[in-house]
Amino acid sequence: MEPFQSLRSSAGAASPDLLAAYERVDWAATAVGPPASWSPALVVALRLVLATPIPSVLFWGEERTYFYNEAIADVLGDRHPLILGQPAEASFPESWSQVGPLITDVLEHGLPARLEDALVPVARHGEVEDHWYSYAYSPVRDLDGTIVGVHGVSIETTRQVLAQRRLQLLNALGSATSGAQSLLTLRVAALGMLRTELPSVDVVDLRMPAPVTEAAAPGTRTVVAANRQAGEAPAAAEDTAVPGADRWWTHPDGIGPGHGIVAWEPKEDQARPPGAVRLSSLGSVAWLQEQTILVCRGDVAADDDLGPFLQVVADSFAAAVIRIRGLQGERADAASDRALSLELQTAMLASRHDARQLEGARTASRYVPASARQEVGGDWHDTFPLPDGPLVVTIGDVAGHDGRAAAAMGQLRSLVRGIVLATAGAGGRPSPARVTELLDQAIDHFEVGAVATFLLAEVSVLQQLDGDPGCMLRWANAGHPPPVLLGPDGTASLLDAGGEMLLGIDPDTPRTDLEVAVPAGSTVLLYTDGLVERRGELLDEGIERLRAAVGDAGVGPDVDPDALCDHVLTALGPFEDDDVAVLAVRLG
Template sequence: MSTDVPACTWEGASADLTARLTAVDWAATALGDPGAWSPALQGAVRTVLDTRFPAVLLWGPAFTLVYNDSYVEMIGEKHPSALGQPAAEVFVEAWDHIGPLLEGVRTGQGACYFQDDLVPLVRRGFLEECYFTFSYSPVRNAEGEIEGVLDIAADTTATVIGQRRAEALTRLSDVLANVETRQDLRRLSLYLLRDLVRDLPAVDIRIPGLPEDVPIAHSGAPEPELPSAAPAAAEGASFFVEGTEQGQVVWQPLSSFPRPGLPMPTLVCRTSEQLAFDADYRGFLRLVAASLTQALTRIDLLEAERDAATAQRDMSVALQRALLTAPMQPDHLRVAVRYAPATDIAQIGGDWHDAFMQPDGALLLAIGDVAGHDLDAAAAMAQIRNLARGIAVATDDGPARILEHLDHALELLHVDAMATAIFARIEQTPEQKAAGLRTLRWSRAGHPPPVLLHPDGTAELLEEGGETILGVFADVARTDCTIELGPETTVVLYTDGLIERRGVPLDASLEYLRSEVSGLQDLDPEQLCDHLLAHFASPGQDDDIALMVLRARAE
């Protein structure tokens, strides 16, 4: 062991590093006795020890190490045995990468620089994923000959891994922002998470009741297997780690609304064998679990809302269908009706249709639409429809008088609802009967006009009338409009859900309906109803549709 090294040789080093440097038997190393070191070596050593930035001198063909205090922190347990040793022996695990670089600098190929370069090292008892920003520079003597290499380095491992994890969490948040089912959450999340092989060599999201045939995003080595079930000790734990060495298995329940009789959804993953399972690693896994939990909670709330809305919709539709009885079919008159509820589960309306006989034998047709899209609208529809029936069957009045009585009844009974409607009455005098003719008498309360389809295929809108909607004023004076119907003439009544479209003017929609009805005189009323619904009703319609088609047949 060398004992005659001048103290000034290690000037700039801490007391501890000075003791370590002094304890090295330099004479037994490739550098030899410090007293015989070249001026270039002595100057380079002083430069390295004087800087506070991590620096190491790799001298001679063997690249023998001399480094400063800051470099000690970068190489961990390799210190102090690395002092005075060849770099190939100190960094055997990284030599295939750094050896050619050092040799290139020493042989005059110039300095090199790398930023955030992956250089795995054993510095804490295991091969660790490490990143460094460093520069290898030649050290020359007075004659310009290269005697060694100076390495100025910064350990960027924490920065690189932290940024990588932050980006992964951002992408996961983006993926989860719009998922609406548990199956999509598992499929899309695993597609992303299973590509994070450095942090998550193996990962799964166990959601009871879902299939596990999820595509694996990353390729390469086969995915390490994960335990099929959590250990008993993990039951009820918010963060359970199985094993004590590198590559532990972590179990994290994803707290959400538990499904009756099913275990809690769980994130299970194997940690990397090349990363310390420290507070940052644990924090990353907890943030992954928190993102999944938040998304699961949102999905479960959406499903609960959808279930409630579906139940409400089913109740409303059942009520509407129960009230919308089959129309009466007098001799020589044929009536077809359709009711199509809105496809959006939250959009339930108050559309209705009705066809029944008045005391004098005339057929009364009614179609209407209560304002609103909920269970209250459906209930109001039932009230208005039943009131109209009671008024109409007690009199031979025409549509205008029936609507006037209905306005008064709504006010007296405090029915808080507004509705559009058409009431139409099919009348026939003896003279008309002999000629095969009938009279259509109708009155509109703010409702879209009927379409009249003639036997020759021409169609027109019956735009007369159109007074104030029901439920606004009790004393509205309403008027009847009339037109004579010949044999095989067809009348189409409908609610606005059939024609209204966002961004399309009402006049254009009405004209489009008229032109579509034109030429359909050969379809019977049932076929005409089906044709119109198929053409106008859309998969995403947000309003109910009531439709009624009357055809006056020859006597």
């Protein structure tokens, strides 16, 4: 027992219990033999190991007989002291395939080895767990220089490695979920990443509140179950509880508005952790349905940092849910407002079924809202006859795409009708120029606050022009795109006599009446700029494309106004950036 008596006086960091464990080993039955036969090199190396305050080990001889100090004994669990003096390969079967070749290389070649943050499987608590170590192995030589063993020191870096990886995972989750526009997208991205990048945790589910969806009708909102799979029928009225909440455990500390909840399903043999409560006991079903819940299986407190990390993850998901639901609410409100505005705007415009059918003239119109905009624009058109007088047609476009533009559009449309009726002179024929001047003055007087393009035309139908039946078209143009005239021979031309200043800029702007004789069988097409404007293209190019499309519509007498409207919309669409109003008037 002489070696151990010497060790007791010089081991330093070794406790009496560890030295007693050394003395109880039947060393004669081991590869190194009884202590009395140990070489001076082994005794000196063992003294070094036992005196080292950090985890230190010694692998001796061909059998790699295993010696260790107090710092290692504290983490060996139930393997201490059974593996003391035993072959290392049999003592660590779960990690020897990784560590063994490294030790063999040091024994055979004498070169020290060092690894940083190396993954080492370790059997603890009845399961093999991933742990990380930084360790170094050095050869131990006998007096003659022969390599007889390997001395190793190690520091477990599992906590640091996991902290770094979890920080990287948080950043990756933030990047993956920051652009999510729906709760379903958030859930799929979050679960996929957690289950891939966090294998140490069995993530079961991510429960979230129901999303706010686009309005089903003007002024309403609807919600759908966030966790329901596509095509899955909605739950019955009595089945509104959060599934699983009665068997999930959680810690109530920190639960509050804006925070997520970490819940877990305990294993069959897992006791309730101190301070944990059933999730279903914390609030009503309605309250639970509004929470963001990260559900795991097993012990979420397997290490000291896992629970707080999962709470940060759950909180980040809760923040993302609040953001997405806010966006969904804004979209639902915008969709509701748009639907209501569009319904009002459409009600003010003549529809294809309500187009005026007047003696000697036929009209048709279309209104197409921009597909890429949530707002409603200020495009409008109108057609009405005067008593015993001409047919009046108007078209305009108030600048803007919002409720104010739509409201201004309604005001201008009503003002035009009133001014036309008030100014119709002998024979019931108003001056388009005078009507436009008065409308500009009314915009200023009533502080409508709108800038708009505008075109008003009056058509005297079935007049005799040089013995041939035809019409007289008289109009005024306030900055509006020029009408297109489709003659009875199929020729399309622009009635481009030069537009004047837009409405709403200078109320004293003088306006000019323009006039042209139109053969019977002709069709006049009025439109707003959304029909011809394209990004990166001159307006004249779009107008010329329209003129060509009108010319392709067919010979004048055979052209139906409805068909012409549909033809130009198809030829020049789709319309993503601006609303479009089209009005076709077939004359004679």
